[in-house]
Amino acid sequence: xLSRRSFLQSAGLAGVALCSSPLVFADEEASILLSEFNYGDxxxxxxxxxxxxxxxxxxxxxLNEESLLKPWRLRAGLPAPGPDLGGWYDELPLxxxxxxxxxxxxxxxxxxxxxxxxxxYAVNRDARTRAKIELLLGLYAPxxxxxxxxxxxxxAYNYDKMVIGLLDAHRYAxxxxxxxxxxxxxxxxxxxxxxxxxxxxxxxxxxxxxxxxNTTDNYTWDESYTxxxxxxxxxxxxxxxxxxxxxxxxxxxxxxxxxxSENKNVLAxxxxxxxxxxxxxxxxxxxxxxxxxxxxxATNAFEMITSTQSFATGGWGPDESFSAPGSGALxxxxxxxxxxxxxxxxxxxxxxxxxxxxxxxxxxxxxxSMERVLYNTVLGAKPxxxxxxxxxYSDYNADGSKSYFPDAWPCCSGTLPQVAADYRIMxxxxxxxxxYVNLYLPSTVKWISANGAQVALRQSGNYPxxxxxxxxxxxxxxxxxxxRLRIPAWSGSTRGAVIRVNxxxxxxxxxxxxxTLRRRWKDGDRIELDLVLPMRxxxxxxxxxxxVALLRGPLVLFAMTEKAxxxxxxxLLASFRVPGQDVWKVETASGGxxxxxxxxxxxxxxRTYLAVS
Numbered sequence: 001x002l003s004r005r006s007f008l009q010s011a012g013l014a015g016v017a018l019c020s021s022p023l024v025f026a027d028e029e030a031s032i033l034l035s036e037f038n039y040g041d042x043x044x045x046x047x048x049x050x051x052x053x054x055x056x057x058x059x060x061x062x063l064n065e066e067s068l069l070k071p072w073r074l075r076a077g078l079p080a081p082g083p084d085l086g087g088w089y090d091e092l093p094l095x096x097x098x099x100x101x102x103x104x105x106x107x108x109x110x111x112x113x114x115x116x117x118x119x120x121y122a123v124n125r126d127a128r129t130r131a132k133i134e135l136l137l138g139l140y141a142p143x144x145x146x147x148x149x150x151x152x153x154x155x156a157y158n159y160d161k162m163v164i165g166l167l168d169a170h171r172y173a174x175x176x177x178x179x180x181x182x183x184x185x186x187x188x189x190x191x192x193x194x195x196x197x198x199x200x201x202x203x204x205x206x207x208x209x210x211x212x213x214n215t216t217d218n219y220t221w222d223e224s225y226t227x228x229x230x231x232x233x234x235x236x237x238x239x240x241x242x243x244x245x246x247x248x249x250x251x252x253x254x255x256x257x258x259x260x261s262e263n264k265n266v267l268a269x270x271x272x273x274x275x276x277x278x279x280x281x282x283x284x285x286x287x288x289x290x291x292x293x294x295x296x297x298a299t300n301a302f303e304m305i306t307s308t309q310s311f312a313t314g315g316w317g318p319d320e321s322f323s324a325p326g327s328g329a330l331x332x333x334x335x336x337x338x339x340x341x342x343x344x345x346x347x348x349x350x351x352x353x354x355x356x357x358x359x360x361x362x363x364x365x366x367x368x369s370m371e372r373v374l375y376n377t378v379l380g381a382k383p384x385x386x387x388x389x390x391x392x393y394s395d396y397n398a399d400g401s402k403s404y405f406p407d408a409w410p411c412c413s414g415t416l417p418q419v420a421a422d423y424r425i426m427x428x429x430x431x432x433x434x435x436y437v438n439l440y441l442p443s444t445v446k447w448i449s450a451n452g453a454q455v456a457l458r459q460s461g462n463y464p465x466x467x468x469x470x471x472x473x474x475x476x477x478x479x480x481x482x483x484r485l486r487i488p489a490w491s492g493s494t495r496g497a498v499i500r501v502n503x504x505x506x507x508x509x510x511x512x513x514x515x516t517l518r519r520r521w522k523d524g525d526r527i528e529l530d531l532v533l534p535m536r537x538x539x540x541x542x543x544x545x546x547x548v549a550l551l552r553g554p555l556v557l558f559a560m561t562e563k564a565x566x567x568x569x570x571x572l573l574a575s576f577r578v579p580g581q582d583v584w585k586v587e588t589a590s591g592g593x594x595x596x597x598x599x600x601x602x603x604x605x606x607r608t609y610l611a612v613s
Contacts, residue, residue: 043443049379055383070084071090112164115161116421119418137177149188163243224250225275226281229280229283260301269323276317279353312538313372315346315373326542328543344391348422376554382402389404396609435484440529467532468529478522486513496532499530548612550595564610565591567613583596
């Protein structure tokens with residue numbers, strides 16, 4: 001039985017390897033960065049991930065354009081026909097509640113939905129999707145106004161979403177008008193942004209001295225420290241150096257990146273999602289400027305989050321807050337809160353950060369973390385509904401359940417479509433001499449090899465319910481390259497993995513969590529990976545070793561019960577899968593107990609952690 005910290009420490013010495021290896025800046029040797037595939041290069045097979053993508057795209061396509069533009073038009077003093085969208089999204093006097101309330105963040109997700117549609121178009125090339133984006137941009141253009149950001153709760157938050165939306169409309173939907181609209185949006189927003197990044201937890205007087213007329217009570221919830229990532233991306237993709245210069249001003253160095261780079265844990269009491277999201281800005285600062293300080297900050301913070309802040313599911317931030325290590329806050333949340341992890345938003349931030357770190361280091365432990373979060377949190381989210389009902393929190397309470405957020409169209413309704421599109425660019429990466437297989441999702445990826453051969457790798461299997469993964473290569477002509485397979489740390493390195501090529505076992509050694517198969521591949525070659533899926537227990541923290549979660553491979557198995565069962569460690573580890581079902585059972589002192597992965601839970605009550613004898 002392992003605590004979360006000791007499990008991660010036993011997973012390997014990848015962090016030591018990173019620190020002891022020479023760092024290569026992206027601008028000195030670009031090949032050190034693993035490259036992402038394009039969205040359209042990867043086709044997901046039918047399954048949970050593809051269903052979630054299709055469902056979120058359908059909701060975005062159904063949204064009323066007049067409703068989407070209404071907050072922008074009202075704040076610009078323009079006629080604003082059409083119905084309100086509802087929930088957080090509308091421009092009206094705020095009816096404040098604990099969950100935000102009607103009118104909490106007018107227009108907040110507009111940019112994210114343009115981003116989600118643009119990424120969706122890059123996947124499916126559906127002309128209707130592109131036409132929807134083009135229509136929305138045309139309606140948005142006359143509504144761009146500095147009045148939108150005047151006396152507004154979250155100017156940086158909304159501007160950040162518009163940057164990524166317009167950037168993605170240009171990059172993925174090929175709409176040239178997006179960059180002129182980005183410039184107009186920046187002109188409108190910039191006078192209402194603080195001159196530098198302001199820490200969300202800075203004293204009120206610092207905020208009022210920096211933000212001028214923006215003095216609404218909620219202004220200190222704005223997230224200017226997340227701006228650099230998308231501003232750096234805008235500069236890199238041709239929007240103009242103006243954005244790169246802006247990005248540097250909003251790096252939260254003094255109170256965040258500087259101490260993190262020195263391995264000082266300053267996460268406690270910070271807003272979990274946005275401060276994790278800010279670490280992607282640190283990664284962009286490293287990629288663009290070569291700042292090793294920012295790489296160290298992101299690397300150290302990732303280790304702190306995964307080893308001191310995370311539940312067994314990979315989720316973190318109960319009540320949307322990081323806590324002091326060793327404080328017992330995760331354990332206390334099991335009975336005091338039903339808000340364990342801000343799921344679509346948190347997974348989006350986690351995936352981005354892990355993806356950056358994997359690309360820079362080539363270290364498979366970041367893929368292990370992505371896999372854990374994928375299967376135990378966001379892939380099991382309740383579907384986004386056309387009326388704005390959204391899954392927000394994963395509930396790790398001792399009396400847990402899945403439910404929709406009280407308000408329509410909260411922040412997670414903006415990130416879920418982006419997350420669902422991004423599964424494709426998380427699954428595989430490529431370098432000059434081959435491909436990295438990071439996630440074992442049934443799918444097909446296509447690319448051109450170094451000798452010009454057209455290559456397709458098709459992946460199949462029922463992972464992670466089963467450990468057998470099959471891959472078939474189709475090539476227009478034979479080609480030599482490497483296929484790198486991630487071997488999860490929980491499998492015990494190559495001790496828990498059998499690899500065959502065309503039916504014959506092949507010897508393999510793991511380096512930084514990947515095994516490399518290099519050969520001259522030909523059409524029809526097959527790769528089989530058979531991973532042992534060990535049962536193990538992870539304690540909530542070191543202070544409570546008898547409160548544990550049961551895992552099988554990357555999956556947490558949730559106990560479907562309202563009452564605490566009387567169960568031992570040995571009994572839990574003896575849990576067995578019901579043949580042909582995604583259900584596990586175990587006999588306990590209080591009777592039979594049924595366990596499910598998060599993706600299989602519907603409306604029932606469940607427990608993430610159990611007290612064991």
